[in-house]
Amino acid sequence: MSPALERGIVVLGAGPAGATVALGLRRLGHAVTVVGVPRAFDAIEGVSDRVLAGLRGVGIEAALAAIEAPSPRRATWAGVSTSLNSERLVDRAAFDRLLWQELQDHGIECIAARVLRWVPGNEGHGLQIQRPGDTQAQTLRARFVVEARGRLAPHAAQGVRRGPETVALLWRGQGAPGGEAGSAVESLPEGWAWTARLPGGAIALQLTVDPAAVDLPPRAQLGAYIRQRLSTVACARPFLDVPANEVHALARTSGAVLAPEVCGEHWLRVGDAAMAADPLSGNGIFQSLSSALQAPMVIHTLLNHPADAPHARRFHRERVHGLFDRFARIGRDFYAQELRWADEPFWASRLAWPDTVPAHAAAGDAAPRIEERPVVDRDRIRLAEVVVTADQPLGIWHIDGLQLAPLWRAVQAAPGREAEVMAQMPGVAPERAQALLRWMRAQGWL
Numbered sequence: 001m002s003p004a005l006e007r008g009i010v011v012l013g014a015g016p017a018g019a020t021v022a023l024g025l026r027r028l029g030h031a032v033t034v035v036g037v038p039r040a041f042d043a044i045e046g047v048s049d050r051v052l053a054g055l056r057g058v059g060i061e062a063a064l065a066a067i068e069a070p071s072p073r074r075a076t077w078a079g080v081s082t083s084l085n086s087e088r089l090v091d092r093a094a095f096d097r098l099l100w101q102e103l104q105d106h107g108i109e110c111i112a113a114r115v116l117r118w119v120p121g122n123e124g125h126g127l128q129i130q131r132p133g134d135t136q137a138q139t140l141r142a143r144f145v146v147e148a149r150g151r152l153a154p155h156a157a158q159g160v161r162r163g164p165e166t167v168a169l170l171w172r173g174q175g176a177p178g179g180e181a182g183s184a185v186e187s188l189p190e191g192w193a194w195t196a197r198l199p200g201g202a203i204a205l206q207l208t209v210d211p212a213a214v215d216l217p218p219r220a221q222l223g224a225y226i227r228q229r230l231s232t233v234a235c236a237r238p239f240l241d242v243p244a245n246e247v248h249a250l251a252r253t254s255g256a257v258l259a260p261e262v263c264g265e266h267w268l269r270v271g272d273a274a275m276a277a278d279p280l281s282g283n284g285i286f287q288s289l290s291s292a293l294q295a296p297m298v299i300h301t302l303l304n305h306p307a308d309a310p311h312a313r314r315f316h317r318e319r320v321h322g323l324f325d326r327f328a329r330i331g332r333d334f335y336a337q338e339l340r341w342a343d344e345p346f347w348a349s350r351l352a353w354p355d356t357v358p359a360h361a362a363a364g365d366a367a368p369r370i371e372e373r374p375v376v377d378r379d380r381i382r383l384a385e386v387v388v389t390a391d392q393p394l395g396i397w398h399i400d401g402l403q404l405a406p407l408w409r410a411v412q413a414a415p416g417r418e419a420e421v422m423a424q425m426p427g428v429a430p431e432r433a434q435a436l437l438r439w440m441r442a443q444g445w446l
């Protein structure tokens, strides 16, 4: 076996989450190494403009070339057809390739290798990696590990939270370039279909079902099965009518999943490795960015400010769990719009999961209270007083550049004299104070 490599922070996986963390850590002055292999399968996915903004925000530019201009998105859901919104389609293989190159252009060490084994330890982690073409594995020792291997990242079986079992049957084809790009989604008795076409002629057909409720064909017949089923689906027909050669057909587990633990003293899980959403939301990349964006500050705190380490871990855990619950409930409400097949297994299990808690609590549901909670303060996490409300359960620290908790405490202590108290707040201009008071009233706090 070759001699062990010694590294500081090692990120496993170079998808959007791993890349985001690596770039953020580098910006904070940390030496970081990324170990990754390209995805095993190609995919076309849809993203919104906020994903673009998020990627730009972390310094990703060149990889954006793989994201197409917005194209029409048709939807037939609960029997209603709309073609109002658009989405940006992205060829994930091309995007991930550009991302890998871009990390290196930013000066980040990238090791093209598969991670075979990760043995965590408080005095350092042992990673077994294998480069393409090598017959032997190599050991990489790391002080801190960021797990960003997406849905493929292993985790303990106990304590994992899963949504209803879901499998996506994917057919990829290649037709001639040109023609109209776009995508379409439609609800079906046994699940839903998503179809897309890129300007370069790549075509994606996706059938999402409950594997226990459908007789799935043997692998060799999967492509024919997907095409045959979608040939009876109105929204999919334009995507089937163009001649295209099959590139692959495969089945991917795609249900929502939350890892049993998302951080320790010397490791952190981000992106789909921490929590993966039902792809119906079309928000997977957005969510993976959400959990990865603040991870560099969490890691910086764990490494450089040990006294605040428990707050940093709590911060990461609460955010990942909050994201998981929020998107699970939004998904439930979206599925609930389709009433025609509420008794079918696919729909029945999704209407009841995760719970009956509203996806969006109304701002005035409970009186705002002041609590000490972890916040991001520039490059680190620390405790601060925040105002916790029903719709902001993690708390609001600042608003319009002002710390909210002292202002809310003062206002609460002077019923009937709120305007007067705010006008006297040191360091707050009178017009800002009045605007803030109006905002508190609009939230139903007063």
Ligand SMILES: Cc1cc2nc3c(=O)[nH]c(=O)nc-3n(C[C@H](O)[C@H](O)[C@H](O)COP(=O)(O)OP(=O)(O)OC[C@H]3O[C@@H](n4cnc5c(N)ncnc54)[C@H](O)[C@@H]3O)c2cc1C
Residues within 6 Å of the ligand: 012, 013, 014, 015, 016, 017, 018, 035, 036, 037, 038, 039, 040, 044, 045, 046, 047, 096, 113, 114, 115, 116, 148, 149, 150, 151, 152, 153, 168, 252, 253, 254, 270, 271, 272, 273, 276, 277, 279, 282, 283, 284, 285, 286, 288
């Ligand atoms: C069927 C389906 C459809 C989807 N459609 C959409 C969509 O339309 N829009 C959207 O926003 N999201 C969609 N998603 C979700 C999206 O793909 C993910 O949420 C997103 O890619 C997560 O990013 P990530 O960086 O966490 O993980 P990934 O993008 O999965 O990146 C993980 C990386 O780790 C690498 N890796 C894995 N194992 C190893 C190993 N052992 N060693 C080294 N490297 C390894 C992988 O090759 C990969 O490069 C869909 C998901 C599914 C399942």
